[in-house]
Amino acid sequence: MGVVEExxxxxxxxxxxxxxVLAHGFGTDQSVWKHLVPHLVDQYKVVLYDNMGAGTTNPDYFDFDRYASLDGYACDVIAILDDLRVPNCIYVxxxxxxxxxxLASISRPDLFTKILTISASPRYLNDPEYFGGxxxxxLLELFEAMRSNYKAWCAGFAPLAVGGDMESVAVQEFSRTLFNMRPDIALSVAQTIxxxxxxxxxxxxxxxxxxxxSVKDLAVPVVVSEYLHQHLGAAxxxxxxxxxxxxxxLSSPDVVVPILLRHIRYDIAAA
Incomplete structure (x- = not known):
């Protein structure tokens, strides 16, 4: 196994x-795709990986300077695809x-046939011309809460992000992967995002x-999806x-998995 794979x-x-390719978000790891993967393996080759900084990765590999911008993560995606000799992929x-x-597709469009975005935002901060939420x-309060008591912050943030109470299996799962992150790395990643x-x-x-x-999302207002649609250079x-x-x-797989499968199979260009 090579360094990138490890x-x-x-x-x-x-x-x-x-x-x-299934790429997870902040506070999770590749296990967040557990409901989707069984529906893909018969028809597709599926690549799963953990973002650097996830609780399942070796913290010694985390470079605070490299991951101070999203470019470091985009370079990782390109390195993973090149290392696996993937000529092109459907990226989720x-x-x-x-x-x-x-970002990775801007540098290497040849590696991607289409991209599915879930709960995506190009900017989280509001400004006079844009509502990011x-x-x-x-944000300063959020970062201070992470610094002062990371475990307590995880316990409070998880149900808000997932949209359920602490008894929910999805909330417990997100709490686990969030808490597995090293607190200083989690804070750095959150600030970058x-x-x-x-x-x-x-x-x-x-x-x-x-x-x-999602129609209701603590982190991404639904209007952001329309902003993306209007401003992307691609179809x-x-x-x-x-x-x-x-x-x-993770929280609504019965609804989401069929939708993702439909979009994975659907070709905008042919429509």
């Missing part, structure tokens, strides 16, 4: 000519990994995009699901 805990399952990116996939003061602004680069995306969004379609929460593939 560092990201890369797992390749299934069989098929077409490769589907959740939350921050959706933006990471878009957060004010600067709210919440202060990112990919809006100026959206027009450079040339790969067809499927924008999938795109939007589907707003009747789901609640930022991790619908």
């Amino acid at each position: 560092a990201h805990n890369i797992r390749v399952v299934g069989s098929g000519q077409q490769t589907v 990116g959740h939350s921050v990994s959706a933006m990471v996939g878009l 957060f004010e600067q003061e709210e 919440f202060y990112s602004d990919v809006r100026p680069l959206l027009r450079h995306v040339t790969v067809p995009c499927h924008i999938i969004q 795109s379609i939007v589907e707003v699901m009747s789901t609640d929460g930022h991790l619908p593939q």
Whole structure:
């Protein structure tokens, strides 16, 4: 096993000519796709990996400078695909990994046939011309809560993000993967994500995009999906699901899995 494969805990399952890459968001790891993977393995080769900084990765590999911007994660995606000799893929990116996939596709459009974004946002901060959902003061409070008592912050943040109470299996699962992150790394990653602004680069995306969004999401207002649709340089379609929460593939798999499968199979260009 090479360094890239080991560092990201890369797992390749299934069989098929077409490769589907599943990329998770903040506070989770590849286990967040457990409800989707069984439906893909008969028809597709599926690549799963952990973002650097996830609780399942070796913290010694986490470079605070490299991951101070989303570009470091985009370079990781390209390195993973090149290392596995994947000629092109259907990329499914959740939350921050959706933006990471878009950035990677700008550098290497040859590697992507289409991109599915789930709960994606190009910018979380509000400004006079844009509603991202957060004010600067709210983010400062969030970061301070992470610094002061990370375990307590996880316990409070998980049910808000997932959209359920602490008895929910999905909330417990997200709490576990969130708490597995080293607190200083989690804070650094959160700051990188919440202060990112990919809006100026959206027009450079040339790969067809499927924008999938919960109707109610603590982190991403539903209007953001329409913003993406209007500003992407590539052909795109939007589907707003009747789901609640930022991790619908974990909290509402009965609704989300059929929708994802439909978008994975659907070709915008042929429509």
